[in-house]
Amino acid sequence: MKGHVPVFRQDLNIIPRLREGGGFYYIVQDGLGGTMLELGEEEYFLCRGLNGSATFESLQESFRQRFGYRLPEEQLRALVHQLDYAGFLTTSQQANRGREDELIVPDRVWPLFDPNRLFSWLAALFSWWFNPVFLVLSLAVILAAAGVLVRHGSDFLLETKVFWKTGGNFLLPILGIVTTNVIGEVVKGIACRYYGGQVASFNLTLIYRLVPRFFSDTSNAIFERERRAHLLIHLAGSLAQVLFCALCIIAWNNTTGWSVMHTVWLVLAQVSMVYVLLNLNPFLERDGYYILSLWTDMRYLRNRALRVFKYRITGRGLPEPLSAAEMKLFWWFGLLILIFETGFWSLILGTAGFLLTSKMKGVGAIFFLVVLCLRFEQQIRAGFTRMEKWGERRIMLNQTGSIRIRYLVQFGILLIIVVVMLLPYRSSVSGEFSLRPVAQFGIRAQVPGRIEEVFVEQGEKVKAGEPVARLDSRDQQRRFEEAQATRDNIKAQLDLLLAGPKPEEIAKAEQEVEAARTSLRHSEKLLRRQEEMYRNKAVSEKDYDEALKARDMDRERLKIAIKNLDLVKSGPRKEEIRAMEAQLRLAEVDVDFARKELELTTLRSPIDGHIITAFPVQSEGQYLDKGDMFAVVEDSSRLLVDIQLPEEDISQVRQGAEVVLKTWAEPARKFTTKVRTVAPVAFEKQKGRVIRALSEKEWLFERKVALKDEGRVVTVLADLTNGDSWLKTDMTGYAKIQAETRPVYAVFFRWLSRFVRVEIWSWIP
Numbered sequence: 001m002k003g004h005v006p007v008f009r010q011d012l013n014i015i016p017r018l019r020e021g022g023g024f025y026y027i028v029q030d031g032l033g034g035t036m037l038e039l040g041e042e043e044y045f046l047c048r049g050l051n052g053s054a055t056f057e058s059l060q061e062s063f064r065q066r067f068g069y070r071l072p073e074e075q076l077r078a079l080v081h082q083l084d085y086a087g088f089l090t091t092s093q094q095a096n097r098g099r100e101d102e103l104i105v106p107d108r109v110w111p112l113f114d115p116n117r118l119f120s121w122l123a124a125l126f127s128w129w130f131n132p133v134f135l136v137l138s139l140a141v142i143l144a145a146a147g148v149l150v151r152h153g154s155d156f157l158l159e160t161k162v163f164w165k166t167g168g169n170f171l172l173p174i175l176g177i178v179t180t181n182v183i184g185e186v187v188k189g190i191a192c193r194y195y196g197g198q199v200a201s202f203n204l205t206l207i208y209r210l211v212p213r214f215f216s217d218t219s220n221a222i223f224e225r226e227r228r229a230h231l232l233i234h235l236a237g238s239l240a241q242v243l244f245c246a247l248c249i250i251a252w253n254n255t256t257g258w259s260v261m262h263t264v265w266l267v268l269a270q271v272s273m274v275y276v277l278l279n280l281n282p283f284l285e286r287d288g289y290y291i292l293s294l295w296t297d298m299r300y301l302r303n304r305a306l307r308v309f310k311y312r313i314t315g316r317g318l319p320e321p322l323s324a325a326e327m328k329l330f331w332w333f334g335l336l337i338l339i340f341e342t343g344f345w346s347l348i349l350g351t352a353g354f355l356l357t358s359k360m361k362g363v364g365a366i367f368f369l370v371v372l373c374l375r376f377e378q379q380i381r382a383g384f385t386r387m388e389k390w391g392e393r394r395i396m397l398n399q400t401g402s403i404r405i406r407y408l409v410q411f412g413i414l415l416i417i418v419v420v421m422l423l424p425y426r427s428s429v430s431g432e433f434s435l436r437p438v439a440q441f442g443i444r445a446q447v448p449g450r451i452e453e454v455f456v457e458q459g460e461k462v463k464a465g466e467p468v469a470r471l472d473s474r475d476q477q478r479r480f481e482e483a484q485a486t487r488d489n490i491k492a493q494l495d496l497l498l499a500g501p502k503p504e505e506i507a508k509a510e511q512e513v514e515a516a517r518t519s520l521r522h523s524e525k526l527l528r529r530q531e532e533m534y535r536n537k538a539v540s541e542k543d544y545d546e547a548l549k550a551r552d553m554d555r556e557r558l559k560i561a562i563k564n565l566d567l568v569k570s571g572p573r574k575e576e577i578r579a580m581e582a583q584l585r586l587a588e589v590d591v592d593f594a595r596k597e598l599e600l601t602t603l604r605s606p607i608d609g610h611i612i613t614a615f616p617v618q619s620e621g622q623y624l625d626k627g628d629m630f631a632v633v634e635d636s637s638r639l640l641v642d643i644q645l646p647e648e649d650i651s652q653v654r655q656g657a658e659v660v661l662k663t664w665a666e667p668a669r670k671f672t673t674k675v676r677t678v679a680p681v682a683f684e685k686q687k688g689r690v691i692r693a694l695s696e697k698e699w700l701f702e703r704k705v706a707l708k709d710e711g712r713v714v715t716v717l718a719d720l721t722n723g724d725s726w727l728k729t730d731m732t733g734y735a736k737i738q739a740e741t742r743p744v745y746a747v748f749f750r751w752l753s754r755f756v757r758v759e760i761w762s763w764i765p
Contacts, residue, residue, distance in 0.1 A: 176271030309334025
């Protein structure tokens, strides 16, 4: 800080303002809508003295003569720092400390019209907007929209996914962005006029030369010291945007699903919600940041925080005198800004790069490079400026001709990085895993029935064949007894056939033969007498016919009796025995089936394991139909590790490679095993199955479902002993599989190598 002071810029807008109670203060602004400072009379006097030829001592003396007291040197330095960081000096104070500032590329601004008359008319027309009743009603609408999201959030997310997945009309998001932006800026202008301020202009600018943004220039509207008015202006614009988003959500909920207007309100709600979240984010230079800055009464909070953070990191002195509390606040706020911006721009640029390159290939990559250049235009220009200085002849030498220690340190760090990149490194590939039991079976009812008794509890260990429950067996018992009775009846009949005729039956048949012969002898004698008498005309022809008929009938009875005797003596036929034996076998089958059904009323465990069904005893009294599940038993003494690796990493996996597992449940504990098998096919991760195995109907259905694109994976299987039963099935975590040893750069930049060798190669015609 010794020597001559820098020069205060002459191209700044300086607006004098009259204080309440007398005196002046000054608003200093860098161009239309640019950086602005409020300076008191003492500060403005010092700015006029910054002409490049004065010294700090002369400024202090001039100040003492003008105001009657000597300004402390540290306050003068703080003022110069503040002016320098605001960009109001033509010679950077940091140049004296060996610092090179970044080249600032301001966004181009196009003033559209003078809005004061329009905003004045609107402020009079909508003055009720600023009534507490309207504020309460607005909050009620916002709460109602929040309730809609809580109740129908899943539908909102699903329709959002479907819209973007199916490539919806890109004009609707643009319309939503512009509408939300214009609503907020118009309401800010109206609020400015309502509170008595002036709106300099209504402007259009292109952020990073790409994104259009309208804004009301209210920077000179109200005296800077009227902090409350400025705060209300920004709050009014933000509240209007939140209210617009809430109305879009309510309109979406009250229109016919999947109709045109339903989709319009959906997209407007999506875009306005994202816009509001970004606008209210205190880490971006939007309304959220300005509200925070005004609320805390810390001007230029963002720039000061970043400067303090940078100076603390580099180990240099603070750019301005700060208390311990202010230094801590600026340090953490600067750190949070850097973290947020890094993550935010990584997400935005990464998504843009992925979409452009995946949709347009090489042309998309060129467009993405253009986007990167526009985003980092300021840093690129600053880099070229540094390169010009590095190209100077004495870049490595100081004024005495000796080598600068700083450059030696930088060169040494670069050399160390190169050496480290060439060191061998044992790489690994990782993926999500889930644990599967080596055996898992469902205990199902093989026969229908009501559960009468349960013998096990959840987690109880059971043996194969051990009873776990018993069903009502009355129907099965009845069918079993009926089958037994039928079998016994048929068996008795078969035994009767095999035993043959009884002696009594043979004797009876023989008696019937003798009786028939005796009867035949008597009828023949009678017939001979009748025949003699008939020739002598002693009897009529009728009597003779009756005797002849009796003789014929006795002869037939004798034949039948003889055949019956032969039949009784011959026994059963072989065909009859075989038929009866077949009936007996069928009856035995029925008995066995009925016995098994009766046995199946006792449910048994098919394997050794543990019951994993929750509270099986509560199922007592329930009716199970055939095939219904009662409980599940699994053997978790050994687990199957199902690892899903991205298809681009599977080439590095070998059978027998070491696998290190960490579960989400116990991240401090490691489990090791080895690769058992690698699946021969890749499949869609989000579907969890091989697509080509689907039927045509299933495939057509899959095409209509909006799913998140997660890429293809290959399943790698490994075994894991679970001796202490600490691991549970279906646990998840991450697995690392050891791969080959390669240089560090090849391991950590393999994604870049893959992108160049495959993706960019595919773009080359």
